[in-house]
Amino acid sequence: MAAKVQKRFNLHMPAGKATPAPPIGPILGQHGVNIGQFVKEFNDKTSSLLQQYGGISMMIPVTVTIFVDRSYQMEILPPLTSNLILWKAGVKSGSSESNKKKVGKITMKDLEEIAEIKKVVMNTANINSIVKTIEGTAKNMGIEVVK
Helix, strand or coil, X not given: CCCCEEEEEEEEEECCCCCXXXXXXXXXXXXXXXXXXXXXXXXXXXXXXXXXXXXXXXXXEEEEEEECCCCEEEEECCCCHHHHHHHHHCCCCCCCCCCCCCCEEEEHHHHHHHHHHHCCCCCCCCHHHHHHHHHHHHHHCCEEEEC
8 A cells, every 4th residue: 555645746956966955955854854865866866967968957847745654756857948948049048038139049940859858747749739838938038949
């Protein structure tokens, strides 16, 4: 029989560089989770993403389920869409005035690659819909989409 779930929540942590500092430590600590073990396990599982994305620090969403016996389960999800767009565009941040000032360019091929990465967490299996969603995010960040 499976253990009873005490709490389930989402965190965004930097791939391979998480620390027990706030907000991670206090959130886990209040539920009795071994913070050091959690952080080490997360960093071990996500350190390969640093090499995969060229050393760029990616924020990784994690769904954490804590059981009443203080054990936990973590589900590591694909990086945030905005981080993937910045990585493909080769820029550090989006534009403060996305409708006036463009900070980078991204191709449709890049959008399709991002869609393939993100399709496991999207609410549709239609790649064209996912690409359009990601294209809208890129435009709102001041990243020009070139055909």
